[in-house]
Amino acid sequence: GSVLKGNLNTSGNVRLEGKVIGDLSSSSKVACGETSVVDGNVIAENAEIAGKVTGKVTVSELLILKSTASIHGDISTSNLIIESGANFNGACTMGKEEIVEDEDSEDEKE
Numbered sequence: 613g614s615v616l617k618g619n620l621n622t623s624g625n626v627r628l629e630g631k632v633i634g635d636l637s638s639s640s641k642v643a644c645g646e647t648s649v650v651d652g653n654v655i656a657e658n659a660e661i662a663g664k665v666t667g668k669v670t671v672s673e674l675l676i677l678k679s680t681a682s683i684h685g686d687i688s689t690s691n692l693i694i695e696s697g698a699n700f701n702g703a704c705t706m707g708k709e710e711i712v713e714d715e716d717s718e719d720e721k722e
Contacts, residue, residue, distance in 0.1 A: 646680045
């Protein structure tokens with residue numbers, strides 16, 4: 613039943629069961645429980661979401677959407693696991709950015 617209005621920034625792990633109206637950011641892991649609601653962006657190294665997020669989700673490593681998750685916004689992540697039943701509406705960008713020039717350089721060497 614807790615509500616936080618404002619941005620939450622942390623360098624450690626964070627688990628959310630209440631509501632955040634603002635951005636949630638961690639340089640480690642973010643875990644959003646089934647009762648969690650985020651009206652803002654989620655930024656983390658790893659994240660496991662089982663609640664509702666309305667905003668952009670940016671995860672540098674692994675994002676797990678549990679079966680009860682509801683995402684209304686864009687996702688950007690390296691690796692993505694979506695359990696059956698999860699709801700996701702938005703665009704998705706996956707994988708680490710590859711440098712195309714390196715591939716061209718290898719072809720020229722041959």
